[in-house]
Every structure is written in structure tokens, then in C-alpha cells.
Amino acid sequence: MKKMIYLDNAATTKTAPEVVEAMLPYFSEFYGNASAVYDFGGKSKEAISRAREIIGSALGAKENEIYFTAGGSESDNWALKAAAEAYQDKGNHIITTKIEHHAILHTCEYLESRGFEITYLDVDEQGVVKLDQLRASIRPTTILISIMFANNEIGTIQPVAEIGRIARENGILFHTDAVQAFGQVPIDVDELQIDLLSASGHKLNGPKGIGFLYIRKGVKIRSFLHGGAQERKRRAGTENVPGIVGLGRAVELAVSTMEERTARERELRDYLLDRVLKEVPFTRINGSRTSRLPNNANFCFQFIEGESLLIMLDMKGICGSSGSACTSGSLDPSHVLLAIGLPHEIAHGSLRLTLGADTTREDIDETVEAVKEIVAQLREMSPLYEDYMKKRS
Amino acid sequence: MYSEKVMDHFKNPRNMGEIENASGVGTVGNAKCGDIMRIFLDIDENGIIKDCKFKTFGCGAAVATSSMATELVMGKSIQEALEVTNKAVMEALDGLPPVKVHCSLLAEEAIHAALWDYAQKNGIQIEGLEKPKNDISEEEEEEDY
Numbered sequence: 219m220k221k222m223i224y225l226d227n228a229a230t231t232k233t234a235p236e237v238v239e240a241m242l243p244y245f246s247e248f249y250g251n252a253s254a255v256y257d258f259g260g261k262s263k264e265a266i267s268r269a270r271e272i273i274g275s276a277l278g279a280k281e282n283e284i285y286f287t288a289g290g291s292e293s294d295n296w297a298l299k300a301a302a303e304a305y306q307d308k309g310n311h312i313i314t315t316k317i318e319h320h321a322i323l324h325t326c327e328y329l330e331s332r333g334f335e336i337t338y339l340d341v342d343e344q345g346v347v348k349l350d351q352l353r354a355s356i357r358p359t360t361i362l363i364s365i366m367f368a369n370n371e372i373g374t375i376q377p378v379a380e381i382g383r384i385a386r387e388n389g390i391l392f393h394t395d396a397v398q399a400f401g402q403v404p405i406d407v408d409e410l411q412i413d414l415l416s417a418s419g420h421k422l423n424g425p426k427g428i429g430f431l432y433i434r435k436g437v438k439i440r441s442f443l444h445g446g447a448q449e450r451k452r453r454a455g456t457e458n459v460p461g462i463v464g465l466g467r468a469v470e471l472a473v474s475t476m477e478e479r480t481a482r483e484r485e486l487r488d489y490l491l492d493r494v495l496k497e498v499p500f501t502r503i504n505g506s507r508t509s510r511l512p513n514n515a516n517f518c519f520q521f522i523e524g525e526s527l528l529i530m531l532d533m534k535g536i537c538g539s540s541g542s543a544c545t546s547g548s549l550d551p552s553h554v555l556l557a558i559g560l561p562h563e564i565a566h567g568s569l570r571l572t573l574g575a576d577t578t579r580e581d582i583d584e585t586v587e588a589v590k591e592i593v594a595q596l597r598e599m600s601p602l603y604e605d606y607m608k609k610r611s
Numbered sequence: 612m613y614s615e616k617v618m619d620h621f622k623n624p625r626n627m628g629e630i631e632n633a634s635g636v637g638t639v640g641n642a643k644c645g646d647i648m649r650i651f652l653d654i655d656e657n658g659i660i661k662d663c664k665f666k667t668f669g670c671g672a673a674v675a676t677s678s679m680a681t682e683l684v685m686g687k688s689i690q691e692a693l694e695v696t697n698k699a700v701m702e703a704l705d706g707l708p709p710v711k712v713h714c715s716l717l718a719e720e721a722i723h724a725a726l727w728d729y730a731q732k733n734g735i736q737i738e739g740l741e742k743p744k745n746d747i748s749e750e751e752e753e754e755d756y
Contacts, residue, residue: 440731
């Protein structure tokens with residue numbers, strides 16, 4: 219296989235070799251059921267509780283507040299549906315934003331069909347939620363505020379501490395989808411007054427198919443999957459022990475390397491943003507320059523369409539993603555890019571590049587050269603560019 | 612996701628560019644939906660398409676269908692060009708994913724729009740050709756930033 223430059227770490231990451239190594243014994247060596255009485259099953263049980271401890275301490279939470287799930291989408295579904303059900307005597311109003319992941323937005327749509335009322339907050343042109351609008355949206359019937367920690371497309375980090383304070387002052391549960399942020403930025407659930415938090419293993423060099431939901435002690439949401447007594451009777455099903463072990467190891471690594479790793483990624487990312495902005499005309503950066511995930515870069519190139527750009531990058535061995543309509547399976551470009559106020563035709567020309575621990579400066583240089591060449595080539599082909607240049611001359 | 616033919620036409624688009632003083636130019640699609648296709652035709656006095664070029668803003672399928680459409684109408688008479696349907700373009704490309712079928716409609720419409728422009732310029736009527744309905748919205752000016 220030719221050399222690949224993987225810049226789609228917000229989609230998924232490589233499972234770290236240390237993680238794979240930690241997982242392996244739990245497939246064929248310690249395969250016992252953690253619920254079993256015999257000592258052999260105890261090996262699995264111990265491994266699960268070690269992982270729970272690691273994750274709890276990474277969040278400033280207690281280990282019995284961590285509930286393993288199959289991933290971020292399940293955690294989001296569980297948090298929203300179960301909180302809505304548990305607190306429906308208090309009210310039927312939920313506040314979220316227009317830029318959430320579909321695991322939140324489509325769950326909200328479902329809840330709307332079940333009689334819940336949802337407020338979708340706007341964001342500013344950087345993608346930051348409007349706190350005044352949040353305060354003004356609170357009703358006596360508001361039972362839940364669900365706002366993502368950081369956006370998966372444009373990388374903007376939300377003012378989570380302020381949101382937590384507003385929620386707490388008003389006695390409303392606060393859920394945050396931290397799938398992109400966990401492992402990238404420090405999170406303390408007490409300091410930030412978070413009641414529910416979703417995270418996923420494969421976004422932080424852990425395995426796919428495993429995640430967790432943090433549920434603050436005292437929050438009375440119930441089981442989502444009914445069956446056995448696993449996860450304190452709140453999530454039935456024989457535990458994915460290798461997955462849980464892998465997630466624990468991945469979190470351990472992410473926490474211990476966070477400072478150094480993200481400083482390096484931030485520097486490379488800024489180098490990428492600056493070079494592209496300087497060297498490719500008619501380009502904009504989407505999202506905040508300051509309050510941003512360390513590994514996220516997101517651009518719009520005027521006059522071109524994102525899918526074409528992705529295919530041509532792929533031909534050069536570079537993996538990225540785009541919020542163009544053609545990559546979303548509908549005729550509309552990304553809801554996030556529209557929410558920050560971009561016109562459709564600009565939003566169609568977006569490119570997201572998300573760095574990883576392995577990304578090098580050479581990778582970035584090669585990518586910038588490729589982007590320059592491809593954007594120029596696609597503009598040569600674009601009737602929009604032709605019209606613009608003719609109008610200008 | 613795409614057939615080899617589609618990828619070939621995307622990677623090596625045939626007849627990309629413009630024709631100066633073209634006999635007919637047709638632009639269809641809408642930047643809002645992410646697809647704009649422009650076809651240039653050079654038609655001789657016998658009504659034969661001597662040259663055909665395209666410019667396209669759009670996804671891989673949009674580029675490939677434009678490219679294939681130019682190949683299919685090249686050297687054809689106006690009547691023959693009118694018979695190049697979206698189905699013909701799709702078949703020539705060994706098919707398109709279902710979500711991309713609208714791209715092939717654009718190719719057919721772009722050819723029709725270019726022929727309509729040719730007819731208008733020459734004050735003639737082409738049998739079976741209707742005024743193209745799918746024009747790009749001109750009301751939205753591109754914004755600089």
C-alpha cells in the first residue's frame with residue numbers, strides 16, 4: 219500500500235498498540251463471564267473495575283458513576299431518552315443546540331414525536347452557543363440541557379463551565395456529548411457541574427464499539443437496556459470485557475500524554491491553518507481560532523465542491539472529510555456550517571482535517587501542497603470561478 | 612462507491628474547458644444544491660456538433676456525467692444530441708449510486724440548455740426541445756470574504 223496520510227481522526231483513530239496489547243488476554247485467556255461465581259470470572263470483573271477507576275479518576279468522578287455502553291451514540295440516546303422519561307413529571311422541555319451530532323439531534327426529533335418540546339439554540343459565527351439565549355429559553359418545565367463539549371466538525375469548544383452553572387442555578391440536569399473533547403481537553407465533572415457525559419473509545423485511540431455514560435450519583439435515570447444486573451442494573455448485557463479494558467488503557471494513555479500531545483498537535487494544526495489561509499486564495503477557516511480542539515482544522519474553499527476535493531485528496535493518499543451535501547447523503551450541506559451562517563454554496567466547499575498523535579510536519583507540508591494543487595485544478599473546472607473571474611476583470 | 616468508469620471520467624475528465632464564441636452555452640443547476648454544470652457547443656452549418664466542452668462545480672458524479680455527456684454528443688447531429696438522455700449517460704458510466712442520479716439529469720438538462728441557446732441565437736426552432744427550466748439562480752451574488 220502506498221503511503222497514507224490520515225487526517226480524519228475526528229471520524230475515528232488508530233487503536234494504539236498498547237491498547238491492543240492490553241486487550242488481547244481478555245479474548246482467549248481471561249474470557250470468563252464477569253458475573254460468574256468462580257474465580258476465573260473474577261479476572262474479568264477485576265479488569266472491568268480497573269477500567270472504571272481509570273475513567274472515573276480522569277473525570278474527577280467516582281467509579282460507580284461510570285456506565286459502559288457500546289459507544290457515543292448509545293450514550294447520547296440513553297442520556298436523553300432516559301432523562302426525558304425519568305423527569306417527565308417535572309416537565310417536557312429540553313434545550314439543545316443546532317450544531318449537535320445527529321445522535322443528539324435525531325434523538326431529540328424522536329422525543330418531539332413523543333410529546334417533548336425541544337429548543338435548538340443558535341450559535342454565533344464561531345460556533346459558540348449564545349448564553350443569553352440559553353438563559354432566556356429556560357422554562358419552569360425545562361428538565362434537561364444537552365450541549366456538546368466540542369463540535370465534531372468545526373472543533374469549537376463550548377463555554378461548558380458557564381452552561382453548567384446556568385443549569386445548576388436553575389435546577390436543570392446538564393448533559394454534554396464529550397465524544398470529541400474527552401481525551402483532548404481536561405474535564406472535571408464537578409468543576410464544570412456536568413450531570414451526564416457521553417464519550418466513546420475509538421475517538422481516543424481506543425477500540426470501536428465501546429464507550430460510556432457518566433451519570434452523576436443521585437440522577438435517577440433508569441435502564442435503557444433491560445436484562446441482567448450488569449452496570450448496577452442500568453445497562454444489561456454481558457460486558458464487552460476486551461473493549462472495556464482497551465478503553466481504560468486508552469484513557470490512561472490519553473490523560474498521561476494530553477499536555478505534550480495536544481501542545482504538539484496545536485502547533486502543527488496552527489501551522490496548517492496559517493499556511494492554507496495564506497497560500498490558497500478565497501479560503502476561510504471555520505470555527506473559533508482560540509476556543510478550539512487542538513487537532514481540528516476546518517476550511518471552506520470558495521467555488522469548489524467538497525466531495526470532489528476528497529476524492530482527489532484520496533488519490534494522493536490523504537484522508538479527510540467534508541460537510542458537503544454529497545457527503546451527507548442529502549442535498550443540504552452540513553447543518554453545522556449552515557448554523558454558523560455560511561451560505562449553501564460556501565458550505566459545499568468545506569474540508570475538515572483532524573490530526574492525530576502520529577501526524578508529522580512533513581504530512582502537513584505534503585497535505586498543504588496537495589490542497590493547493592487540487593483546489594486550483596477544481597477551480598479551473600468550476601463555472602462559478604469562471605464567472606467570478608470574468609466579473610472581476 | 613463509484614464505478615471504474617465514473618472514477619476514470621472524474622480523474623481524467625474529457626473535454627473540460629470552454630469554447631470561445633460557442634454556438635450555444637447552457638448552464639443548469641444551483642450552487643445552493645452543490646451542482647452547476649455548463650456545456651459549450653460548437654455547431655457547424657450542417658447542424659453537426661463539432662466540439663463540446665464543459666465546466667462543472669460539483670461532486671465526483673457531477674464531473675463524470677459532464678465528461679461523459681460531452682463524449683456522447685460529440686460529432687452528433689442536433690436531433691441525435693437531443694436523444695442523449697440521463698439514462699444513456701448513466702448507462703455509459705456503468706451506473707451511479709442512487710443518491711447521485713440527479714447529477715445525470717443535470718447533464719441532460721445542460722445539453723438541452725446549450726441547444727436552446729443555439730436555437731435562440733439563430734432564430735430557429737428545434738423540434739422536441741423545450742425551454743430549459745433549470746436555470747441557476749442569479750439573484751444571489753457571491754459574497755467575498
